[in-house]
Amino acid sequence: MTTVVAIEVRGTQHCETTALGVLLRHEGIDLSEPMLFGLGSGLSFIYWDSKNMDFPFLGGRVKPFELTGNLATRLGLELLVQETVSPRRAWENVTGPIDAGRPVGLQLDSYYLDYFGTKVHFGGHVVALYGYDNHNAYLVDTDQQGGAVTTSLTSLARARAARGPMTAKHRSFTLTAGGKPPAPHRQIVPAITACADAFLNPPIANLGHRGIGKAGKLVRTWFQRTDAPQRDLPQASLLMEKAGTGGALFRNLYRDFLAECTELLDSGHLRTGHRLYTEAAGLWTEAAALIKRAGESGDAHCLVQAGSVLDDLARIEQEAMRALSRLGSETPRPIQP
Missing domain, CATH: 3.90.70 (Cathepsin B; Chain A)
Structure with missing residues (x-):
């Protein structure tokens, strides 16, 4: 049966x-997949390493299931x-x-x-x-x-x-869903500002923009962190680009979420955030490619370059999130269809 x-x-x-x-x-x-991701305040960053791990892990989103809880709360489900x-x-x-x-x-x-x-x-x-x-x-x-x-x-x-x-x-x-239909577009600003505040004020140095800066320093040492760089570095690159992230460590998804929001709300801060996350998404893909090339070629200079890209990303994403956090102090006008 x-x-x-x-x-x-x-x-x-x-x-x-x-x-x-x-x-x-x-x-x-x-709702579109980027809208689901954004309304769930899904974007984040973590540099995760410990003695029982074979190799460091770069994560680009909040903890598993946190996105679901955030989304349910926002939509009143x-x-x-x-x-x-x-x-x-x-x-x-x-x-x-x-x-x-x-x-x-x-x-x-x-x-x-x-x-x-x-x-x-x-x-x-x-x-x-x-x-x-x-x-x-x-x-x-x-x-x-x-x-x-x-x-x-x-x-x-x-x-x-x-x-x-x-x-x-x-x-x-x-x-x-309850009797009253949810109004997802009314939750865009709270979702964005909550995500920005968490990213800008991480409790530990491994998270948010501080975590990206830390990754920029440590990625340069990854050849000393592994006995099999030809395996571990391409694997790290693959996880950033292909392992269900939507590409660019979830930055493509968040870029597309912000793009969708700019069609609904008239806000200079929102447009700034979208422009900067468009730039960031391209740089994450560049960083992943450099990490993969380092593993395949054994060229440590590729990791130095990747570290420099991550330094830029820490600055760009901090600037983007600062702009997006200011959405909470304004009332963006809905764009009339």
């Missing part, structure tokens, strides 16, 4: 916004989150909504999913589940992973039960 919820699958780039798009369209809320250590209860938590005709979001470790070609542990992966039968689960993942895909129930159970960095205890969630 097969149980399937009718959904719309749309080609998207980032896992959490892909799943959110499926759940929200089912509720009659149709009911977010029901369930976690459990029981595999049986975890399966009941998703079959209940599916049987009732509602898709479910899942956070899991992508390593165990049958359709993933590159087997890397990532416990913060998010998918939308829209159906199941006696053997398989029907999921929506990013366009890169195939969009509408299937995986065995056994593999799904392993992915949900995984433990390690960024994992959750069989986390599943649903989103429900």
